[in-house]
Amino acid sequence: MKDELVTVSTYSSAIDAHLAKNKLESEGILAFLFDENMVSLNPLYNISIGGIKLKTLESDRAQAEAVLSSLQDQPYTNEQNEVITCPQCGSENISYAYDSSNRLKSFMGFLLALVTFSLPLLSKDRYTCNQCHHVFQK
Template identity: 35%
Template sequence: MINWVTLTEYYDPIKAHFARIQLEANEIPCQLKDEQIVSVNPLYANAVGGIKLQVPDSYIEKALQVIREMNELPYIDKEGKAIQCPKCGGTNVTNDFNDISGFRSFIAMLISFAFSVWPLYKKEVYYCKSCKRTFGG
């Protein structure tokens, strides 16, 4: 019997599948748990703890290395250049950050909660992990 261990959680199904594909490309068996419920209604993502990427416990070290390498890749813009933080110049950025500042974002959040739908509007922002600053959008 295989003992599946949760390696990491994702709140975006596309990113979860990207990580799954990377592991499978490195011949690491894996599965996504709770992917369907988050895909059908993203507002349930926090309730179920996100989409869990699981691997057999015997593959955990190799899988962690693949995920670390994948997370170290910089985000790139439309021209293929690494996105840099305007404050510190670092490329350790992510766009897994939701910014609800501003009137339009606030109204969209209220409507999404009232009708249990995915927000119709959100700003595309980046978060620098090094200096803890949001930028863009």
């Protein structure tokens, strides 16, 4: 029987993808990243190719999903190792996203970004509270 690669998770950030891959490998699970270079080249490609795919062998799928779910249960922390909470409701149940939608204020800004390929530089990190759906920045 042939053991095939299956996608266990997708990421919009190469850093998050590598952290998850390293965690799986530290648990003895063989893991691979697909489409990392395309997303790293330009984060806008993330939408068209479906993100960075973390794949593992079919036989390791259940164990990999258990390891990754334990990672998701840990809260986000800042540089001082303090837990990041929602400023509106105080929940620690937040999600991280890479936002480039609100950074182009005008058509000229879009043209500048298009010509200079600076669109990734205009992006900001943002968090979304999974409890009250409030979107906020660090």
